[in-house]
Amino acid sequence: MTNKTLALRTLAAIAAAGAIGAAPAQASDIGIAASNPGSLYHSTGTAVAKVANDAAQLKATVHPFASATVYLPAVSAGEYAFGISNIEELRVAVTGTAQFKGRDYGNLRAATILYPLRVAFFVRKDSAIKSLADLKGKRVVDGFSSQKTIPPLLDASYATAGMSRGDITPVNVPNVVAGANAFIQGKADAFFFALGAAKVREADAAVGGIRALDVPNTPENLAKVRQFFQPAYLRPEKPSKPNVGVLAPIHAITYDAALVASTKTADADVYALVKAMHANKKMMAEVFGVMNLFDPSRMVKDLGPIQWHPGAQKFYQELGAWPPKD
Structure with a gap:
């Protein structure tokens, strides 16, 4: 092999290596x-x-x-x-x-x-349940065995109405999706979910309309909420297309x-x-x-x-x- 041929092959190898090195990284x-x-x-x-x-x-x-x-x-x-x-x-x-x-x-x-992750209780649009206090004695989703972040939020919500989870008739479910399904199937009078979720829209369509319950925005209520869920705040929500179930201005428990x-x-x-x-x-x-x-x-x-x-x-x-x- 001549020196010229060797040099050409060396240059070709270097060029090929450079091309490989310049190739885009794998995603x-x-x-x-x-x-x-x-x-x-x-x-x-x-x-x-x-x-x-x-x-x-x-x-x-x-x-x-x-x-x-x-x-x-x-x-x-x-x-x-x-x-x-x-x-x-x-x-x-x-x-x-x-x-x-x-x-x-x-x-x-x-x-x-x-x-901001906004949560609320939802009932049927034509329900006689107009406030959190009206949930007393009603069939409401509870338990949440596989979603342990939810029970403190339930405690926080009930506290603003002077209630506890012992004041409702529990419908035990593992998570919020199962809770919404129980409501759709007529097994619960109220379910708990995040505003804007697809399941909320599904429930609204399934039962002919739903309504979110308000948490009155007072310093006393915020203090009660934070006893159970410290990073929460009360956020104003208005009726809008994305806010399915918000039929009038309300405040919702919110966290990030x-x-x-x-x-x-x-x-x-x-x-x-x-x-x-x-x-x-x-x-x-x-x-x-x-x-x-x-x-x-x-x-x-x-x-x-x-x-x-x-x-x-x-x-x-x-x-x-x-x-x-x-």
């Missing part, structure tokens, strides 16, 4: 854990997956579970890259308290605040939904996803209307014992939103 496969279809979290996961696939160069799939109580441990273990949850359930998971007492999920991390990751979720994947979400609110809202409440200027805040994922922190630093504020 990461990520799982997004969410609640069952019809739930607020499942629809949220679908919207986030849309942005992950179309704008973040990731390959995302939504995986349904009974509730975040069930799947947050799987996110912590790295079985799924992300999960849809809320800041209170994330807090008790990382501190090993409440339903997670004695278990260590301290490697869960916040990735972004999603939107969050996208959750763990220390086992790649920094690059978290960074890519939160950056794409910041730039693509419209894309997410076209998939799920509640994402209209997503605020790109409010993606990060101080969450006390909950740590932020380094990949998310990197983006918020670039955005000028770090360190987070209350």
